[in-house]
Amino acid sequence: MADLQEDSCSSGSTTYKQVQAWTDSEIVLPWLRAHPSKWTTFVANRTAEIHHTLGKNIWRHVPSKENPADCASRGMHAPDLINFKMWWNGPEWLQKSESHWPIKTLLQDTDSEIRKSTLCHNTIINxxxxxxxxxxxxxxxxxxxxxxxxxxxxxxxxxxxxxxxxxxxxxxxxxxxxxxxxxxxxxxxxxxxxxxxxxxxxxxxxxxxxxxxxxxxxxxxxxxxxxxxxxxxxxxxxxxxxxxxxxxxxxxxxxxxxxxxxxxxxxxxxxxxxxxxxxxxxxxxxxxxxxxxxxxxxxxxxxxxxx
CATH class of the missing domain: 1.10.340.70 (Endonuclease III; domain 1)
Structure with missing residues (x-):
């Protein structure tokens, strides 16, 4: 989920000055904060692509129950989707100022998917x-x-x-x-x-x-x-x-x-x-x-x- 904060120019065209991205996976945030070379190949390739496309400092955590994309991944019947306001408008707090956005203490670092290397010997040359x-x-x-x-x-x-x-x-x-x-x-x-x-x-x-x-x-x-x-x-x-x-x-x-x-x-x-x-x-x-x-x-x- 991504939130675009827009700023209208005098010419009438719309430009975006800030992009805010959200994920409901707590483990993904430490992956995105670190350099891709720290992780295994599978995670490194995907985090590198995200860094190239959006950046790594714009990501925040959104609870799964307040994530509109969650209903798409889990599936929902068409009649229920019509009346599902979160899908059409997003969570209510997203339409308010940043002070109303959810705040949660998340993992600062993780050993999951970290690249493992083995050092067998070390050569020192004077x-x-x-x-x-x-x-x-x-x-x-x-x-x-x-x-x-x-x-x-x-x-x-x-x-x-x-x-x-x-x-x-x-x-x-x-x-x-x-x-x-x-x-x-x-x-x-x-x-x-x-x-x-x-x-x-x-x-x-x-x-x-x-x-x-x-x-x-x-x-x-x-x-x-x-x-x-x-x-x-x-x-x-x-x-x-x-x-x-x-x-x-x-x-x-x-x-x-x-x-x-x-x-x-x-x-x-x-x-x-x-x-x-x-x-x-x-x-x-x-x-x-x-x-x-x-x-x-x-x-x-x-x-x-x-x-």
Whole structure:
């Protein structure tokens, strides 16, 4: 139920200066007062739509017995509806000043439908380690070589600490994937430190953050992911909740170069489709175009043939 307070202009046209919305559900009001990212996907989508359409500070509670919409949801016979004044005119107090409107103490907060997140580990990197990691990241011009070197370093550390006596020469798939995951966490920690810190504390990220519209969350491994529009589709976990990666990152440039080679120097759209199966890169299209533009093989293929 919505009440429109109108103010007539001198031209005779009618403009509305205030909208007052009412709901008879007490649990809905705490949902509307908080940021949508705090709630589960089902509630978050609906509260976000309400915020976009009407706003969150115009909602009040109306008792069910005084809610005209209640008879529509419960059903009423036509003869009874004709004489049902509340349906045609609304509750009597709505036609009076605001001082006559119902006042009731409602829930200020609720744990119902709150988004649950699990924190498995926390990585703290000091300034010296950041410099060493940055040096290792920029030392190599190949994604595969960076990951392989990282895997050998991790294997050496495990052997020194006697946690792993594996003497295999080649890097296993699990070691390779663990190193990729480690670099993803490092890059996210470097570029999205504020967002990751807030989510680890189970707080809402700042509305000015460029990740707000992505509805980000931390998975069980502490990796920052987004909730995509395909979350209800019959897809794997990475496609429904892709990993968020920043722009202007050497790690991302190496990743794009690797995908460009694996797609046999594919087009921008082909590369984007492959990337979105697991990752969501900020400004991906521009970075893909830059990667294709600086590719020597693609440059030669684009060259005009002299006739």
């Amino acid at each position: 300034d010296k380690e950041c410099n060493e990691i940055h040096e290792l990241e920029t030392r190599y011009s190949s994604f595969t070589k960076l990951i392989n070197v990282t895997s050998y370093i991790k294997r050496f550390i495990a052997k020194v600490t006697k946690r792993n006596l594996n003497c295999n020469t080649f890097i296993s798939v699990s070691e390779f994937n663990a190193s990729v995951e480690m670099w993803i966490q490092i890059v996210q920690h470097k570029h999205f430190l504020q967002e990751v810190t807030q989510l680890r504390k189970k707080k809402l990220i700042h509305t000015n953050s460029r990740l707000t519209r992505l509805n980000p969350f931390l998975d069980q491994n502490g990796i920052l992911r987004m909730v995509s529009r395909l979350r209800h589709a019959d897809l794997n976990y990475n496609e429904k909740f892709p990993i968020i990666l920043p722009d202007r990152s050497h790690f991302v440039r190496l990743l794009l170069e690797k995908i460009h080679r694996e797609t046999l120097h594919g087009s921008a759209q082909l590369m984007l489709n492959v990337i979105n199966r697991k990752f969501w890169i900020i400004g991906a299209r521009n970075q893909i175009r830059q990667q294709i533009h600086k590719c020597i093989t693609c440059y030669r293929q684009r060259a005009a043939v002299q006739k």
